[in-house]
Amino acid sequence: MKRYADLALRLPPASERWAGDAFRAELRAWVTAAVGEPRSLQPVTLRPWATVWRAETATGVFYAKQNCATQSFEAALVVALNDLAARHVVPVTAADTTRGLFLTPDLGTPLGDAELGADDAIDLWCRVVASGAHLQLEVARYVERLTSAGLTTLAPADCVGYVEEQLGGFEALPAGDPRAMPAQDVAAVRAALPRVAEWADQVAALGLPLTLCHNDLHGHNVFDLGGELRFFDFADALVTEPLAALLVPLNALAHRRSLPPEDPELRRVADAGLEVWSEYAPMAQLRAALPAALRLGRLARVESWIRCTAPANDTELARWGDRPAYWLAALTTPPPVRP
Incomplete structure (x- = not known):
């Protein structure tokens, strides 16, 4: 199996x-x-x-x-x-x-559907990532219950083996398959395996618990009920180290507003999520390890996209079939936030 x-x-x-x-x-x-x-x-x-x-x-x-x-x-x-x-x-x-x-x-309109100004939008992203982190913190002691429900675990120590396994899967696909990964991307990711090991070691050294990773965390997947945020759409979820969950919100914010990795607004949103874990490690260490965690977080996107494309018909596969290869190749590109 x-x-x-x-x-x-x-x-x-x-x-x-x-x-x-x-x-x-x-x-x-x-x-x-x-x-x-x-x-x-x-x-x-x-x-x-x-x-x-x-x-x-x-x-x-x-x-x-x-x-x-x-x-x-x-x-x-x-x-x-x-x-x-x-x-x-x-x-x-x-x-x-x-x-x-x-x-x-x-429950009404998702939080992210509201029309907001630039400052309010940053406040919203901060609320989303902080509340998402509090959910992670609350369920971290119940990881066995999450895995019993069917969640896959992808811990930092698993990441090198995971990349090797998926590279083998891409190389085994027949010629012309819409899921195929370009040979140059396969080579680049394979060459990065020593760096993957380094990133995994850096993240593991924080001592954070494995917990729920929503893996699609953004304002359109949350409601505001009387000041409390209620999350939904957990189909992409995995069990990972917690900082991986920051990839989607930070990546989305950086792309939508064309923000460079050193932008203070990105750092502000990142800090809103990191502060929840500051009892485990100092903020300086969390900030320093975040780029490595965001790189490894791309592997969670690979995993969920492979699951999502399995039941696609030929037309759907032509549209979405390249998503797993895209996210695995993204492992070699800079993360959306720098320390």
Whole structure:
């Protein structure tokens, strides 16, 4: 049994099943049993890796989500998170962990959908990363519960072996496969393996616990309920060291605002997340190790993208199939923040 996602895996296209009448009927029956007969049941999102449907019933509006087989753990994970850290996550109305299907109430507009000025946007990013780190801190002692729910562990000590395994997977793909990694990128990543070991050692030396890595942390995956942030969309999650979770917000902020790695706004957002871990290591050490942690955080993106592309049809694979190779090659490029 493979420890990590299998790059060569091809599954029946999930999106084609979700678009069919049989799934609609199956979903309607499940929603009816959970919250009553829907007055309307409409798809909101249909991707190769997940589908989300809006159900309006006499008891309220709900959102039903089902993930592809390779990310179906999310249903069990959100149930576990509601047990372990309910004030940080969206509540679950119903869940079928066997089918990877769950239902959540309508909580309004995600925080990131609001129109904000530049200063307010930075404040929002700081809130998101700090609250995300507090969620990580709260569940760190329950890692076994998270892995039992289905999360893959990718610790710093695993990173060199992980890169070697995935490079072998890319080299084994047939010619012309849309998931293929250019030979020059394979060579560059292989040459960087000694640096990967150094980065892993630097991050491990901080002594931070392994914990939940959301792996897609941004304002569009969180609600503000009375001043408390509630996170959702955990399908990309892994168990890693905690600083890896800062990759997505810092990368997104840097790209959206064209900020250089030394920009003080990026540092401010990074510090908002790092401060949560300052009881484990001094801020100076956390800042110094952050670039290494952000590089290794790209491996979590590789892992989730391999899972997401497994159930893609040919058209979808042509669109998204290069994502795992992109993130693995990004290992050799500078991180979005410098110390």
